[in-house]
Amino acid sequence: MNYINGEVNNSEVNSYPHLGLQHDDFRSAAHALVDRIIDYYGTLAERQTFPNVKPGFMRTLLPGQAPEEAENWPQVFSDVEKVIMKGSTHWNSAGFLAFFPCGTSYPALQGDLLSGAANPIGFSWASSPACTELETVMMDWLAKALNLPEFYLHNGICPGGGVIEGLASEATLMTLSSARSKAIRTQLSLHPNQTHHDIAKRLVAYSSNLSNSSVEKAGKIALVHLKLLDADKDGSLRGETLLAAIEIDKNNGKIPIYVCASLGTTACCTFDDLTEVRPICFMRTLLPGQAPEEAENWPQVFSDVEKVIMKGSTHWNSAGFLAFFPCGTSYPALLGDLLSGAANPIGFSWASSPACTELETVMMDWLAKALNLPEFYLHNGIGPGGGVIEGLASEATLMTLLSARSKAIRTQLSLHPNQTHHDIAKRLVAYSSNLSNSSVEKAGKIALVHLKLLEADKDGSLRGETLLAAIEIDKKNGKIPIYVCASLGTTACCTFDDLTEVGPICEKEGMWLHVDAAYAGSALLCPEFQYIRKGLEFTTSFNFNPHKWMMVNYDCSALWFKNSSHAVNALNVDPIYLQHEEMGSAIDYMHWQIGLGRRFRAIKIWFVLRMVGLEGLRSHVRRGVAEAKHLEGLVKKDSRYEILFPVTLGLVCFRLKIETFDEEKTNELNRKVYEAIHADRRFFITPASVGGKFIIRIATGHVNCSTAKLDECWNVIQDVTENLLGSSPHLDEYTADCSR
Structure with a gap:
């Protein structure tokens, strides 16, 4: 493929489907995969629960590198049985009686498929309001269903609330780190001349010697001394054992800060004695206050997707989404995710799958x-x-x-x-x-x-x-x-x-x-x-x-x-x-990561590399760069704007620059430009501050981005500029307005 000074052969770039497959091809592939998943569940009784394979078996079944050209779905699909199933531990089998149950269900698979298709990265409320809002409501539903104390509910004014983590390992680390931070802040307020480590080396946390290994791992990560206390003969951590340990540590100048109690220990499902250990939202108007007692049917649930989820979603796959960086998705990846969710192994060790x-x-x-x-x-x-x-x-x-x-x-x-x-x-x-x-x-x-x-x-x-x-x-x-x-x-x-x-x-x-x-x-x-x-x-x-x-x-x-x-x-x-x-x-x-459990993410990489091919992926990257170069050209044609950093890949950083403005007024002007674009709602972009300069950044390369859409975006930016400055800018008046 020719690529010289940012110019790409667009006919060559656009020869690859933006989502890795044509829409109808994905529709038929998804139907085939769903049928295959149903058949898989139906044949579990005939399958050996734990495979008879040795480490390294898969390298004899796969080539040493990814294919250059895309393979079709039947080719990939035919390999699922001989490559994946050959070495799978079948966690859904009736013969799988290890660890603890790892639940899956058809409704969960449907939810995963929709989530993967929408593909929001919900780190903030603004990145996808529905993502955050639904999570707060679901956490309240769960809290009520489990009859947790009311202080765990999101209620708009109370500091309590819930969050969905990936693993219990992450939850333990998060809570221990929070306790550590709280203790250090408290001690620094009393002893401001001490350092964080002066305090941290005195901190002590406690758990039962039957608690999950992730608790010990959290202590290592947080650099907090974790003491594993002996459980009693019934496998329970008792108050007297904890109290004795605390008293010894306090007498030795330590600071007890945290206890991780277990309700259902991993080894033997015993329970620590908690009675001794411790004597404004749009979506809330659309959903009931608690989970339903009786099951609802799929059409009822599906009908709510549009009015509840889509109503508050930031559409990361939209051609108007030019914020942050691209968040990739494709039909092959969704097929991989669907298969991964159906097989549902928790691959923390080689033996687990x-x-x-x-x-x-x-x-x-x-x-x-x-x-x-x-x-x-x-x-x-x-x-x-x-x-x-x-x-x-x-x-x-x-x-x-x-x-x-x-x-x-x-x-x-x-x-x-x-x-x-x-x-x-x-x-x-x-x-x-x-x-x-x-x-x-x-x-x-x-x-x-x-x-x-x-x-x-x-x-x-x-x-x-x-x-x-x-x-x-x-x-x-x-x-x-x-x-x-x-x-x-x-x-x-x-x-x-x-x-x-x-x-x-x-x-x-x-x-x-x-x-x-x-x-x-x-x-x-x-x-x-x-x-x-x-x-x-x-x-x-x-x-x-x-x-x-x-x-x-x-x-x-x-x-x-x-x-x-x-x-x-x-x-x-x-x-x-x-x-x-x-x-x-x-x-x-499990030793290469923070948590214990892990998803079967490799399937979606395998599907994408095979069904898109390396040349298809290169085309996708080159298209994003070509789009950025196109936008760069538009910006450079308008002398009122300046490019702040080289457009090397798919990001264009620029700002409106008036020669008579100082840095403060220039920043305020660009902030108003950004706010006006954001208020327009046709495009979602994000700003940045670099070296004291407020800049506007536009990221290309999203699956549905196009030069035509970038032209439309640039027209919006120019309209906003005209509205702020006027076709014949009255800079004195605008300067006075900025100073107010």
């Missing part, structure tokens, strides 16, 4: 080769590198920072065995650009590692001299630099940190270099964008989100480690109920 782990290792190698990542990121059977599918880039950043922290603490303890974890942790320092994603800062807070946000240069890049100066200052002050998070494609303006400068410094200093390429990583599929990978040979870990620009629906984040043992050593917890005979020879991905 061999096919789940095996397909993931193969797909991570396919992706690494497609992106031309360094070979040390490949699974090769002997390690130590390899890839894992996380849910989010946020999780990937946290996981790599925790791994770097664990590695540094182990190293320092070997040199200074009399020091404590907190003696070392309070000296650790991590670095990133001030343009890095907010999740990097959040990871530092969770990990209790001091994160320094260094100034990017005028082109939005973190440079080596800036990093080196910060490291030298910190080393002189007795700190231990351990980690750098570099960005390839910053969120605000899609700029690139200089890995050729940052990498050698990290290598010399023995520091972990993580690359967050959440958005821009997909561009590495195209040979013409391989130049942005320069310096990857110095990296320790690399992450990108297929769910942004690779036609895979949310959530799906690919993370590679140069040496996976650092991740495993950081969070390895192996209770007997998770052990199996292939430990040591097979990968157990």
Whole structure:
């Protein structure tokens, strides 16, 4: 494919369906898959519950890399039985009596399919109001159905309420981190001269020795000393046991902050004694206050989708959605998600479902080769590198920072065995650009590692001299630099940190270099964008989100480690109920992530890579870049606007600039432009602030984006500009208005 100075052969680009399949092809494929799922459930009694396979079996069934050209649905569909089912542990089988039940149902599969099609990333109310609103109502329905105390209800004025996490592991970590933060704030108000680590090393949490292994893992992540107290003969944590432990710790100057009690322990389903352990919304007008007692039929539920969900949805697949970054979806990905939800394995270990782990290792190698990542990121059977599918880039950043922290603490303890974890942790320092994603800062807070946000240069890049100066200052002050998070494609303006400068410094200093390429990583599929990978040979870990620009629906984040043992050593917890005979020879991905359970996300990657093909994905990326270049051309034709950063990929950052305005007035003017576009409601865009400048950013590359729609958007922007300034701008009057 020809690509010169941003010009793309549009007929070649548009030869691929934007959603990976034609609409009618998806309709027939979805019907076939639903029929296959129903047949699968009907034949479960005939299937062997646990497969007779060994680690590595799937590599003999799949080619070593992703196909260049798209394959059709029948080709892919025919491989499901021989590749996936051959190595699947059938969690829905009547013979599956392990762990705990993992529920699924046809209504849940229908909900998952609709969710994947709408595909909102509901991090804020504004990103999709219906996503947030329905969650608050459903959490109240559940709270009432479970007869939880009223203080857990969302009521508009009370601080209580519920949230849907992915895993109980995440919930435990979130609550322990919250308790830790609350305790530190309280102690700092009493003792302002203390540091966070001075306080944190005195904190103590408690749980039963029968609690889930994720509780112990949360303590490791949060750097909070967790004490596992003996349960009584009935498997219950009793008040007297807890009280004795608390008294001992308080007498020793510790600060008890948290108890994780279990109602139904994993090993034996026993119950801690809680009686001793602890003596304005549009959607609420559309839904009843609690869950129905009797089942409703599908037509009743389906009829409410439009008036309840669509009424408040931000349509991320709309051609008018130009905010944030693209959130990819496609028909092949939806088919994969539907099959994954039907099989429903919780693939925390190889034994829990061999096919789940095996397909993931193969797909991570396919992706690494497609992106031309360094070979040390490949699974090769002997390690130590390899890839894992996380849910989010946020999780990937946290996981790599925790791994770097664990590695540094182990190293320092070997040199200074009399020091404590907190003696070392309070000296650790991590670095990133001030343009890095907010999740990097959040990871530092969770990990209790001091994160320094260094100034990017005028082109939005973190440079080596800036990093080196910060490291030298910190080393002189007795700190231990351990980690750098570099960005390839910053969120605000899609700029690139200089890995050729940052990498050698990290290598010399023995520091972990993580690359967050959440958005821009997909561009590495195209040979013409391989130049942005320069310096990857110095990296320790690399992450990108297929769910942004690779036609895979949310959530799906690919993370590679140069040496996976650092991740495993950081969070390895192996209770007997998770052990199996292939430990040591097979990968157990539960050690590569924060939580315990995990979804079968590799299926949707497999389907997309096969049914779209690498050339189809390259076409999709190139189309997004061509759209951005088109918009850039429109902006440059209007002398009132200026482009702030190079349009390298699919993001255009610009602002209205009046020569007689100072920075404050210019920012206010652009804020009014943005607010007017937002109020118009035809297009959804997002602003950013870089170097004190308020800018408007438009992201192209969404599945339904087009140059025609961008022309329409630019007309709206020009109309807004005219309305604010007038066709013959009265700048004196406008200046006076801005100062009011």
